[in-house]
Amino acid sequence: MSIRHLEDITESIVIRNLRAQTVKMYLEPWGDELPLVPGVTYQIQARGPATHSLELDLIEEGIVVHSWTGSLLTVFSGSRIVRDCRPRVPSLPGSPGSGFEPGS
Secondary structure, rough: OOHHHEEEEEEEEEEEOOOOOEEEEEEEEOOEEEOOOOOOOOEEEEEOOOOOEEEEEEOOOEEEEOOOOOOOOEEEEEEEEEEEEEOOOOOOOOOOOOOOOOOO
């Protein structure tokens, strides 16, 4: 199945830092990093084929936002674009929505 023939979906999630200290938000697979200062709120918007969805991992130093094969990611603070992650995520073995599983 080619991801080019699937209709894109849009997902959105709000991430807010309620901790007393600054933490990091990692945007994968682009390798981007944003500081989440106390009280800051970001809206994460992902657009891509309806093969997968956003995944979040809470880690000691912050949060990791994982996008999926064929998707784009945009981070907003209010109406301002803070980060525009492009190009679309390529199909890599083991990546979410790739159709490949590690060890197969």
